[in-house]
Amino acid sequence: MRTRRQFLKDVGGGALVLGAGSLFPAQARGGDPASMGPAGLPAGTLEESVLEALPGKRPLIKRTYRPVNYETPLEYFDTLVTPNDAFFVRYHLTNVPQVSAAEWKLEISGDGLEKPLTLDLATLQKDFEQVETTAVCLCSGNRRGLSEPHVPGVQWGHGAMGNARWKGVRLRDVLARVGVKKEAVEVVANGADAGVLPSLPDFVKCLPVWKATDENTLVVWQMNGEPLPHLNGAPVRLVVPGWTATYWMKHLTTLQVATQPFKGFWMAPAYRIPKGKFPVVDRFLSQETDVNMPITEMVTNSLITSPREGQRVAPGQRLEVKGIAWDGGYGIRTVEVSTDEGRSWRAADLGEDLGRFSFRGFSHAFTPEQKGAQVVLAKATNRIGGSQAFELVFNPAGYHNNVVSKVTLQVG
Amino acid sequence: MRILVLLGLLVAPAALAAPPEIKLKDGPARDLVKASCSTCHSLDYIQMNSVFLDRKAWDASVTKMVKAFGAPVKPEDVPRIVDYLVQNYGKADAPPAATGK
Numbered sequence: 314m315r316t317r318r319q320f321l322k323d324v325g326g327g328a329l330v331l332g333a334g335s336l337f338p339a340q341a342r343g344g345d346p347a348s349m350g351p352a353g354l355p356a357g358t359l360e361e362s363v364l365e366a367l368p369g370k371r372p373l374i375k376r377t378y379r380p381v382n383y384e385t386p387l388e389y390f391d392t393l394v395t396p397n398d399a400f401f402v403r404y405h406l407t408n409v410p411q412v413s414a415a416e417w418k419l420e421i422s423g424d425g426l427e428k429p430l431t432l433d434l435a436t437l438q439k440d441f442e443q444v445e446t447t448a449v450c451l452c453s454g455n456r457r458g459l460s461e462p463h464v465p466g467v468q469w470g471h472g473a474m475g476n477a478r479w480k481g482v483r484l485r486d487v488l489a490r491v492g493v494k495k496e497a498v499e500v501v502a503n504g505a506d507a508g509v510l511p512s513l514p515d516f517v518k519c520l521p522v523w524k525a526t527d528e529n530t531l532v533v534w535q536m537n538g539e540p541l542p543h544l545n546g547a548p549v550r551l552v553v554p555g556w557t558a559t560y561w562m563k564h565l566t567t568l569q570v571a572t573q574p575f576k577g578f579w580m581a582p583a584y585r586i587p588k589g590k591f592p593v594v595d596r597f598l599s600q601e602t603d604v605n606m607p608i609t610e611m612v613t614n615s616l617i618t619s620p621r622e623g624q625r626v627a628p629g630q631r632l633e634v635k636g637i638a639w640d641g642g643y644g645i646r647t648v649e650v651s652t653d654e655g656r657s658w659r660a661a662d663l664g665e666d667l668g669r670f671s672f673r674g675f676s677h678a679f680t681p682e683q684k685g686a687q688v689v690l691a692k693a694t695n696r697i698g699g700s701q702a703f704e705l706v707f708n709p710a711g712y713h714n715n716v717v718s719k720v721t722l723q724v725g
Numbered sequence: 726m727r728i729l730v731l732l733g734l735l736v737a738p739a740a741l742a743a744p745p746e747i748k749l750k751d752g753p754a755r756d757l758v759k760a761s762c763s764t765c766h767s768l769d770y771i772q773m774n775s776v777f778l779d780r781k782a783w784d785a786s787v788t789k790m791v792k793a794f795g796a797p798v799k800p801e802d803v804p805r806i807v808d809y810l811v812q813n814y815g816k817a818d819a820p821p822a823a824t825g826k
Binding site: 360467 | 745747764765766767769770772773774775776777778782785786793794795796797814
C-alpha cells in the first residue's frame with residue numbers, strides 16, 4: 314500500500330503545494346506587542362508574532378506561517394464556547410489538503426479487527442447514533458512559551474486551546490462494526506495532512522483500545538453546529554475528550570486496529586512526559602518506557618480572563634474576577650481566588666455546567682483598597698482532588714503548565 | 726494528481742502557499758540557513774525560538790531536523806548553520822563555573 318507521502322512525492326509535492334491558492338491574502342498585519350501574548354514569552358516570539366486572518370478565520374496570533382500555527386487571542390475566552398472562526402490552528406506538517414465531504418472515506422483495517430471496512434460520511438451519519446458533546450481541545454504545548462527555562466518548539470501563550478460542541482458518532486460504535494479482536498492493543502489514526510519531504514514523519518497517532526472505545530471518544534463532522542472548519546480538521550476528525558489535542562486527529566482518513574504497539578515519531582520520542590512528575594490518572598501502558606510516557610489527559614487548570622494583566626483600577630472600586638477552568642474530564646469542583654498573594658482563598662461562583670469535559674466559568678467579586686500592585690490568583694480543583702501547581706513542573710517539552718493563574722493589577 | 730482524484734482524497738489540494746518573506750539577520754551563513762531550513766518550515770520558527778537556546782541547544786535542534794526530519798543538509802554544513810544560529814539567535818553559553826555539568 315502506498316502512503317500519502319509517496320503520492321505527494323509522485324505528483325511532485327512541491328508543485329502541488331505552490332500551485333494552490335495562497336492562504337495568506339495580502340492584508341494589513343499587525344497588533345501591539347502586548348496583545349501577542351503574555352510578557353513571559355520569549356522576546357523573539359513576541360517580535361515575530363502578528364495578528365493575521367487565515368481564510369475563514371478572524372485575526373489570530375500568528376506564531377508560524379508554515380506549518381500554520383495560530384493562537385486564539387485572550388478575548389475569545391470571555392465566552393465559554395470558542396467561536397469556530399477564532400479557534401486556534403495547529404499543524405505539524407505543511408500540506409493541509411482540502412478533503413471533500415462528499416468524497417471523504419474512512420478506511421478501517423489492521424490485524425486487530427475481524428473485517429476491514431470503508432465508510433463514507435453519509436453512512437457514518439445514517440448508520441450510527443449521533444451524539445454531541447462539549448469538550449476542551451487543548452494543544453499539549455499550550456503555554457510552552459512560558460516554560461522556565463524556555464524550551465524549543467512552538468512558543469504558545471495561553472491560547473492554543475478552545476472549547477466547542479462536537480457532533481458525530483462514537484468511535485466505539487464504529488469499531489463494533491469491524492469487530493475488535495481481544496488481542497488488539499491500539500487504534501492508530503492518520504489524517505490527510507502531509508509533509509513537503511518524504512523524510513518527514515507523517516503525523517500519525519494512536520490510542521489505547523480502552524480509550525478508543527470509551528463512550529466519549531467521537532468521530533465528528535460538526536463543530537458548534539457547523540461543518541468543521543478546514544483548519545480544524547474538515548471533513549471529519551477525532552475528538553478525544555479529556556485528552557490533549559495531539560490525539561484529536563484532523564482530516565481523519567484511516568484507522569488501524571493493531572495488536573502491536575505502534576512505533577512512530579509523533580508517539581515517541583514526541584509528546585512524552587517524564588514518569589512520576591504529573592498527577593495524571595490515565596496510563597497508556599503499551600507506549601510507556603522506563604523513564605517516560607505519552608502525554609494523556611489534561612491537568613487541572615484555569616485562566617483569569619478579566620481583569621487583564623496590568624490593568625489599572627481605582628481603589629474602592631468593586632471588581633469582578635472572571636475566568637475559566639478545566640481538567641482531564643472529571644469536572645471542576647471548585648475554583649478559589651486569592652487577593653492576598655495566596656495566604657487565604659475564597660471560593661468563586663461557578664458558572665453554567667456544560668459537562669465535565671467543558672470549560673467551566675467562574676467569577677468572584679472583590680474590592681481592592683490599597684494603592685499599588687494588587688495580585689489576583691485563581692486555583693481550580695477537580696472532582697478527584699486534582700489541583701494546580703504553585704511552581705512550574707519543568708519538563709523538556711514544556712507540557713502541562715498549570716501554575717496557578719495570576720494577574721497583577723495597578724490600583725490607583 | 727489523477728491518482729489523488731481517483732482516490733477522492735485531494736479534491737482541491739489548496740495548501741499553504743508562500744507566506745510573507747521573513748528576513749533573517751545578516752551573517753555569513755544566512756543563505757545557507759535559509760536554503761536548509763525553509764524547505765520544510767517558515768523561517769519565523771528561528772526567531773520564535775530566540776533568544777534562549779545556547780550552542781548545545783541549537784546544535785540539538787539542527788541535529789533533530791537532520792536526523793528525525795531528514796532536512797536536506799550536508800553534514801559539513803551543520804557546524805556553519807549552528808554557528809549562525811548561535812551568533813544571531815542564540816544565548817551566550819553559560820560560564821563553565823556556573824553550568825554544573
